Amino acid sequence: MRFNLIIAAFAGSAAAQLQYTSTAAAAVAAAQATALTQSPTSYVIGKTFDRFVTIWCENTDYSVAAGDANFAYLAQQGKLLTNYLAITHPSQPNYVAAVGGSTNGVISDSFTRIASTKKTIVDLLEAKGVSWGVYGQDSPYSGFEADYVNQETGANDYVRKHNPLISYDSVTSDVSRLAKIKNFTMFDEDLANNALPQWMFITPNMTNDGHDTSVTVAGSWARSFLTPLLANPSFLNRTLVLLTFDETANYFSNNRVFSVLLGDAIATASYGTSDSNAYNHYSQMATVENNWSLGNLGLGDATAAEFF
Numbered sequence: 001m002r003f004n005l006i007i008a009a010f011a012g013s014a015a016a017q018l019q020y021t022s023t024a025a026a027a028v029a030a031a032q033a034t035a036l037t038q039s040p041t042s043y044v045i046g047k048t049f050d051r052f053v054t055i056w057c058e059n060t061d062y063s064v065a066a067g068d069a070n071f072a073y074l075a076q077q078g079k080l081l082t083n084y085l086a087i088t089h090p091s092q093p094n095y096v097a098a099v100g101g102s103t104n105g106v107i108s109d110s111f112t113r114i115a116s117t118k119k120t121i122v123d124l125l126e127a128k129g130v131s132w133g134v135y136g137q138d139s140p141y142s143g144f145e146a147d148y149v150n151q152e153t154g155a156n157d158y159v160r161k162h163n164p165l166i167s168y169d170s171v172t173s174d175v176s177r178l179a180k181i182k183n184f185t186m187f188d189e190d191l192a193n194n195a196l197p198q199w200m201f202i203t204p205n206m207t208n209d210g211h212d213t214s215v216t217v218a219g220s221w222a223r224s225f226l227t228p229l230l231a232n233p234s235f236l237n238r239t240l241v242l243l244t245f246d247e248t249a250n251y252f253s254n255n256r257v258f259s260v261l262l263g264d265a266i267a268t269a270s271y272g273t274s275d276s277n278a279y280n281h282y283s284q285m286a287t288v289e290n291n292w293s294l295g296n297l298g299l300g301d302a303t304a305a306e307f308f
């Protein structure tokens with residue numbers, strides 16, 4: 001896995017690209033065949049929801065997302081949060097913070113590892129028996145720790161920096177935790193088997209999250225991904241969904257990102273309404289921690305406002 005990452009770092013030149021696709025493809029195929037993958041389920045009853053799902057798109061200012069027809073449509077299917085701020089720039093520390101209550105000193109998108117003494121929401125969830133999973137679109141196998149390009153076009157596809165847990169040694173040093181860091185093939189399988197976990201973080205690929213494309217692509221993807229799920233009882237079973245963005249594109253703004261709460265945990269009477277309370281990425285942790293009485297990490301999660 002480290003080997004793939006090193007190869008990926010050379011992927012800039014055409015020759016290196018070729019080396020990447022041939023060498024890494026063989027290594028990936030071998031690992032794909034043996035990678036441990038796990039989908040344990042649980043039904044720990046929460047106070048207001050029994051499942052939490054967050055879906056992250058990329059690099060879009062609030063007003064730009066609000067102006068997209070599909071994001072605007074989704075806001076009508078739930079409650080819009082009009083004062084939700086990302087934590088920082090660039091991407092990676094926002095993902096890291098949303099599960100660890102702190103950016104843990106991460107200030108860039110470069111390869112990073114966070115010391116095993118640093119805890120995450122996973123420690124709290126596991127202590128109470130709440131199942132969890134990360135689904136990263138186009139990751140080639142469960143527990144993959146590097147970056148992965150589209151094997152036909154060479155385009156950036158799955159990236160480590162958008163995976164919230166993969167930089168934490170407390171996660172990657174544990175094979176059964178790595179086995180719960182999966183791809184969308186596994187999401188489809190888990191959904192079909194009614195084996196989705198109670199807490200999940202979903203990262204679309206670099207096309208669908210808008211990173212390498214536009215808000216139009218991200219909005220269209222989000223609507224098409226969510227619409228069938230919001231009608232599927234093996235997804236929607238006292239479920240709270242938070243659709244958000246990692247950060248704004250404009251580094252000189254207050255980092256306000258367009259965020260919508262969806263799912264049957266939201267009363268239909270509040271569909272199409274908005275909430276102007278101050279939230280941030282730590283609010284996801286605060287909400288989940290209170291819902292299942294998980295305690296907290298004593299970091300950003302301990303002081304953030306919870307949703308509702």
Ligand SMILES: *[C@@H]1O[C@H](CO)[C@@H](O)[C@H](O)[C@H]1NC(C)=O
Nearest residue numbers: 035037139140141142183185
């Ligand atoms: C997704 O992960 C599973 C489990 O490791 C693997 O078998 C499958 O081939 C992966 N799907 C894709 C499209 O790479």
Ligand SMILES: *[C@@H]1O[C@H](CO)[C@@H](O)[C@H](O)[C@H]1NC(C)=O
Nearest residue numbers: 150155156157205206207208
């Ligand atoms: C991302 O996924 C979509 C399918 O949802 C696919 O069409 C697109 O090619 C993928 N992006 C990359 C870079 O492979």
Ligand SMILES: *[C@@H]1O[C@H](CO)[C@@H](O)[C@H](O)[C@H]1NC(C)=O
Nearest residue numbers: 043045050194233234235237
């Ligand atoms: C919904 O959740 C309950 C427990 O809260 C569980 O018993 C039931 O099997 C779930 N239904 C589906 C369709 O997942």
Ligand SMILES: CC(=O)N[C@H]1CO[C@H](CO)[C@@H](O)[C@@H]1O
Nearest residue numbers: 047048287290291306307308
């Ligand atoms: C998000 C959520 O469900 N919050 C609730 C968690 O439980 C506390 C205490 O019962 C409520 O006050 C919150 O509204």
